[in-house]
Amino acid sequence: MAGYESLFDSGVTDQELTELALAADPEEPLPEDAIPIGTYLSQVPSPLPLWYMPPVRCSGGRRRWKTPIVLAVVSAFVLIDAMGLCNTYGILSLA
Numbered sequence: 001m002a003g004y005e006s007l008f009d010s011g012v013t014d015q016e017l018t019e020l021a022l023a024a025d026p027e028e029p030l031p032e033d034a035i036p037i038g039t040y041l042s043q044v045p046s047p048l049p050l051w052y053m054p055p056v057r058c059s060g061g062r063r064r065w066k067t068p069i070v071l072a073v074v075s076a077f078v079l080i081d082a083m084g085l086c087n088t089y090g091i092l093s094l095a
Contacts, residue, residue: 080087086095 077087084095086093
């Protein structure tokens with residue numbers, strides 16, 4: 001793993017990753033010092049860049065007004081389905 005750290009720190013292009021993948025031998029046995037991917041990913045700060053998947057934030061108590069609205073909309077669609085009706089494209093009709 002020590003040899004790959006400098007590779008990932010400097011940034012790797014898609015072309016370089018493709019070349020590495022095509023050059024690898026799938027029949028070659030794993031080295032004795034191979035690290036499982038789960039262990040490796042738990043040691044790095046983030047497997048995905050922050051611009052791609054930002055960390056989750058706590059919603060707090062400021063957005064409590066959305067809960068009744070979401071529940072009302074979901075309940076309305078469940079009721080429409082339970083009555084045997086269809087609400088595709090906003091047009092209420094028999095299913």
